[in-house]
Amino acid sequence: MAKQKTVYFCKECGHESSKWMGQCPACKQWNTFVEEKIASSGKQGGAKPLKTSASPMNISEVVMESEERIPTGIGELDRVLGGGIVKGSLSLVGGDPGIGKSTLLLQVCRNMANAGRKVLYISGEESMHQIKMRAERLGTFEQEMLLFCETDLDAICQAILKSKPEFVVIDSIQTMYSEELSSAAGSVSQVREVTAQMMRIAKEENIAVFIVGHVTKEGVVAGPRTLEHMVDTVLYFEGEREAAYRILRGVKNRFGSTNEIGVFEMSGNGLLEVENPSKTMLNGRPLDASGSVVVCSMEGTRPILIEIQALISPTSFQMPRRTAVGIDYNRVNLLMAVLEKRVGLALGGCDAYVNLAGGMRLGEPAIDLGIIMAIASSYKNTALPEDTIIFGEVGLVGEVRAVSGGESRIKEAEKLGFKRCILPKANVDAIKKKPKIHLIGVSNVREALDLI
Numbered sequence: 001m002a003k004q005k006t007v008y009f010c011k012e013c014g015h016e017s018s019k020w021m022g023q024c025p026a027c028k029q030w031n032t033f034v035e036e037k038i039a040s041s042g043k044q045g046g047a048k049p050l051k052t053s054a055s056p057m058n059i060s061e062v063v064m065e066s067e068e069r070i071p072t073g074i075g076e077l078d079r080v081l082g083g084g085i086v087k088g089s090l091s092l093v094g095g096d097p098g099i100g101k102s103t104l105l106l107q108v109c110r111n112m113a114n115a116g117r118k119v120l121y122i123s124g125e126e127s128m129h130q131i132k133m134r135a136e137r138l139g140t141f142e143q144e145m146l147l148f149c150e151t152d153l154d155a156i157c158q159a160i161l162k163s164k165p166e167f168v169v170i171d172s173i174q175t176m177y178s179e180e181l182s183s184a185a186g187s188v189s190q191v192r193e194v195t196a197q198m199m200r201i202a203k204e205e206n207i208a209v210f211i212v213g214h215v216t217k218e219g220v221v222a223g224p225r226t227l228e229h230m231v232d233t234v235l236y237f238e239g240e241r242e243a244a245y246r247i248l249r250g251v252k253n254r255f256g257s258t259n260e261i262g263v264f265e266m267s268g269n270g271l272l273e274v275e276n277p278s279k280t281m282l283n284g285r286p287l288d289a290s291g292s293v294v295v296c297s298m299e300g301t302r303p304i305l306i307e308i309q310a311l312i313s314p315t316s317f318q319m320p321r322r323t324a325v326g327i328d329y330n331r332v333n334l335l336m337a338v339l340e341k342r343v344g345l346a347l348g349g350c351d352a353y354v355n356l357a358g359g360m361r362l363g364e365p366a367i368d369l370g371i372i373m374a375i376a377s378s379y380k381n382t383a384l385p386e387d388t389i390i391f392g393e394v395g396l397v398g399e400v401r402a403v404s405g406g407e408s409r410i411k412e413a414e415k416l417g418f419k420r421c422i423l424p425k426a427n428v429d430a431i432k433k434k435p436k437i438h439l440i441g442v443s444n445v446r447e448a449l450d451l452i
Contacts, residue, residue: 008033009188036183044264070167070208073111076264076273077104079302080235080248082256085167089255090199090204092228095237096214100246101212103270104237105169106131107138108210112167113145120165124151124175138270146448151185153178153194160201172212173227195208195230204449212253228252245280250300253450260300278305278416281358287386290430291378294418295370297362302316303405303412307357308367310374315351326356327371328363335371335394342445343397344381366403369393369422369448376449384452387419392427398445402426410435421447 008017008217010033015026055342059433069084078084085091095101109119123131128147135141148159153176155320170176171318171411176194176450177185185191195211202209213227228234239245263274274280291310296303308327315321324332332354339345354371356362369392377384391409393401413421414437425441442448 002416003229006035008035011188014188015190034188036187036189048164057252070112070225071115072108072118073115073237074104074108074273075275076262077108077248080250080253080256080260080262081233082253082260085208086232086255087166088202089194089208089232090202090230091208091210091233091235093210093235093237096215099237099239100170100264100266100271101237103134103138103265104248105171105210105212106135109145109167109169110135110139110141113141113143115165116143118146118165119167119169120148120158120160120163121147121149121169121171122148122156123171124149124422125172136267151175151177153197157197157201160207161205163203165207168207168209170209172214174315191227193340195227199230203377225251226436240359245274246357247314247409257300259298260302278303278412281306281360282416285315285357285386288383290381290383291374293370293374293377294382294389295367296389296413297364297367298403298405298409299364301408303409304360305416306360306362308370308374309355310351310356310371310378312347312350312375312378316352320347320349321426323353323377325354326359326361327354327367331363332371333369334396335368338394338396338398338445339372339375340356343376343449345376347375347379350379364400364403366409368392368444369400369424369442370444373422373448373452377452380452382452385420387417388422389413389420390422390443392422392424392448394445400424400442400444400448402430407431407433408434410437410439413437422451 008020010027012026012029012032013024013027015024017033017397020033024032068087070087071084093101093105109121121131128149131147146163146165150156158178173191174186175193177190178193179188198211201207211233223385228341231382232254236251237251238247238249244265246264246266250258250260252258263277264271265274282294285307293308294305295308296305322333336352340347352375370390373384373390374404390398391403393403395401403423406423410421414435418437420438421442422440422442425443428439430439440451
């Protein structure tokens with residue numbers, strides 16, 4: 001029997017060490033080393049080499065193959081993926097428990113199976129009976145879909161090679177294990193080994209593989225950070241389980257844009273597409289209320305209109321409270337400091353609560369001017385006209401800088417019936433075709449607040 005030795009792996013980058021260290025020498029992160037026991041036999045774990053040419057080849061001699069994409073039948077998912085699933089690609093879907101990862105992939109399996117494609121769904125968490133019950137709630141499977149409940153990597157590889165499907169789902173990567181490694185399923189070495197084997201099969205057999213990954217309390221996929229580097233596409237589900245809307249965001253995509261998002265609504269029959277997120281997010285918006293403004297943010301190529309709410313009230317504590325939901329907390333503090341220094345608003349003795357309605361999270365600088373206007377509107381207790389939309393980046397000097405995609409944002413506002421737009425003056429000068437909406441260009445924060 002082979003002896004076992006103890007090694008330490010970094011959860012962030014996968015760096016291996018013979019002893020525990022407080023800081024990883026590779027990625028410089030603190031307290032990321034975990035202990036694992038591996039067999040000390042001469043056999044080394046790891047994926048088999050890919051079938052490549054025996055010698056290096058000149059790039060001019062490489063024959064380009066047509067990039068065939070498989071439509072998923074879900075428009076929002078196809079948008080995030082860049083037009084569909086690329087054959088031979090390996091994709092990772094992460095998100096909180098119960099957010100809808102398995103439900104979305106099961107809907108994709110149903111659509112592809114009904115389109116006549118061979119699909120294999122591999123589960124290490126549920127039985128076939130449980131998957132069947134969940135599948136019946138999503139709709140009718142007109143064609144057959146293969147189910148396989150197994151956690152052994154060798155058995156899974158044999159099943160894929162034997163059935164030769166076009167699309168494979170692994171749910172989830174943390175439950176799979178390889179007998180060549182003595183560590184437990186879900187450990188750093190097991191996750192890395194299983195992912196490497198799935199990548200080898202996807203590339204050699206030209207099979208599209210989707211793997212589901214659990215996330216840690218910090219919101220990143222559990223396991224080594226090298227997991228995200230190995231795959232072709234990384235998708236994250238965002239949103240609260242209690243909320244109706246789910247956001248699918250592309251964090252990494254070798255075959256398309258990394259800024260696209262897909263919006264879904266959770267229902268009893270699975271996830272439903274939200275084709276017009278702006279209209280949906282603005283439903284129920286309060287009218288003639290102070291502290292409420294509508295901003296426009298670009299997510300990839302799609303402009304999204306969303307409401308920002310702010311509540312400013314005198315504090316009852318020695319230190320005022322600051323709360324931000326859906327927006328970067330530090331960014332809100334920075335913009336409040338700009339208001340105090342450049343405009344003279346006395347916010348030091350006030351509690352500030354800023355909320356992004358709809359359960360979304362935005363980090364684009366173009367919503368800075370909207371946050372400024374919402375805070376000032378609540379502080380002065382004066383409502384902005386309900387047909388006004390705002391966007392623009394704010395600097396530390398109080399200047400309002402131009403943002404990209406100005407014409408697309410204005411067209412989206414016109415489509416939803418807005419009559420007035422407050423935007424950077426530089427964006428107004430760059431617009432060639434005069435729109436129907438009334439444009440008000442501002443060059444600094446003081447000019448914008450004079451409009452309240």
